Amino acid sequence: MAAPALLPLLASLSAMAGGPAPETCSALAGRVGQVEVVRAQPFVAGAFKPEGGGKTWGSYAPLPVSAGLCRVQGRIEGSIGFELWLPQDWNGRLLGAGVGGDAGVFNYRDMSLRIGQGFAVVTTDSGHKASDPHWMRGAKARADYEHRAVHLATQAAKALVRRYYAKPVDHAYFMGCSGGGRQALKEMQLYPADYDGVVAGAPGPYMPLQSVRMLWFALEQQRQPAAMLSDADWALYERRTFEACDKRDGVKDGVVENPLTCHAPTANLLCKAGQLQDCLTAPKLAMLDRIIAPLRDERGRAMDKGLLAGVRTRPGPPSPLLNAMWADALHDDPDWDARQFARSADLAAINAKMPQLRADSTAITPFLKRGGKAILYQGWQDPSTNAGPTIDYYAALARAHGGVTRLGHSVRLFMVPGMYHCRGGPGADSFGGSGHVPASGEAQSDILWSLIDWVEKTRAPAQIIATRREGEAVAFTRKLCPYPARAAYDGRGNSRWAASYRCVTDRAMARRLR
DSSP states (O other): OOOGGGHOOOHHHTTTTOSSSSSOOGGEEETTTEEEEEEEEEEEETTOOSSSHHHHHHGOOOOOOOOEEEEEEEEEETTTTEEEEESSSOOEEEEOOOOOTTTOSOHHHHHHHHHHTTTTEEEEOTOOOTTTGGGSSSSHHIIIIIIIIIHHHHHHHHHHHHHHHHOOOOOOEEETTTTTHHHHHHHHHHHHTSSSEEEESSTTHHHHHHHHHHHHHHHHHHHHGGGOHHHHHHHHHHHHHHHGGGGGOOOOOOOOOGGGGGGOOSSSBOOTTTTTTTSOOHHHHHHHHHHHHHOOTTOBBBBSOOTTTTTTOOOOOHHHHHHIIIIITTTTTTTTTTTGEEEEEEHHHHHHHHHHOOOOOOOOOOHTTTTTTEEEEEETSSSSHHHHOOOOOHHHHHHTTTTTHHTTEEEEEEETTTOOSSSSSSSOOOOOOOTSSSSSOOOTOOHHHHHEEEHHHHHOSOOOOEEEEEEEEEEEEEEOOOEEEEEEOSSSSSSSSHHHHEEOOOOHHTTTOO
8 A cells, every 4th residue: 555645646646647548749748746747759760869978877878769759758746857768669568777876867778778679668866866966865865765766757657658658558567787676676575566577686685784894894994005905906816716616617617607616715815925916915815804704793793694705896985875875864964984984883773764775575475466576686796786695685585485486486586607796797797687788679588578478478487598798799608597596517518608508406506595
């Protein structure tokens, strides 16, 4: 049931549905309740190009759009920006495109990738603009970022779709990675009727705890300059670790299929007498060992499980999102001194102040009862939203919903060997996830269409083919398997191609579910 504060807005959205006759694009402009369409413009095929480029939109910058469309630009409650693109050749589906990091922009990349496939696509800036560095000081902006903006933009989009096409959405899907993956989980957890299926990439289910880890060790290295690890230091650790474990999956390819079985000692990284390169000094090695071990609180108790073998972290100062979260949201002080950061107390405080920032709730029964489907994906080598917490969230879901086999009828997790955050890394990292180019539109190699097949044709994804590209050329392909399975080489075929692999249950991965 909708929260009381949302009821007037939802009523106004219902009023937007209008009669059965389709409306022209320009007729969508105007205000209905708290939803204002500021501009609605039609574009013939090949004529549309959003303003701004890579510097403005970062990794969400648009790609060329060839489809004819109606571009809708609007606001909800005066502060939640949204864009909705309505294609001339509509496939009857709505796709929500999530935004990660501290948001404040639109996900033009996924919109431009998918509108050519016939989706009506909607995205939101999460209730603030990236140009406002201190947006987290506002209670409404925080709540919109946590969960409200995506939900309200979805409701507005559905009403506008009905007006424009004179028919409701047949099926609705949501896809995002990083913060966009967290948004996907929140939709499943809080608003089970919004989407028939969600794709949640690298979702960071317990973002506040991940943020404690990132900020604490950034501060520790600032306090000990001799121990500060550079990008080259992390690259050395990653390379040496995976050199030691690479062959264990039967293929020497620079990718470890299952890092849970990789246990490479770090002591061999220590510089020998007179050695100046390809090694770590004693202070750096000590810091490395601390970072990859479980994070400890002030009393020495473990707060998490540490990092998986070979996983690097983000070097340098804390990210701007961390500063906004702790300085602006928690302490309401842009000049807050991060050296005052208290791991346990500040974690408890941010959980109280922004309770919906966490996306680790297992209470998804309403979503499951509606027939909702969810696919989670996660890079094993993700340095930002680490793999361990995503696996542990899936394990918690399994325990809460009758075990992994039963959960697998509705929710599946696909781990991606060698992939960093959302994409990148030495592994096969292109499979139709958020921002992946190209998006094939075929269920066997496009995770969104795998989800659609699952929802609309009841074909659960048993595998997804991922591709590694070097420039325009395909370097190799791999099978991604539903957890706790992994791809195993058959020992006979060409090890570059996915056809030479089969999905087998991995004991170490299964143990992590207990």
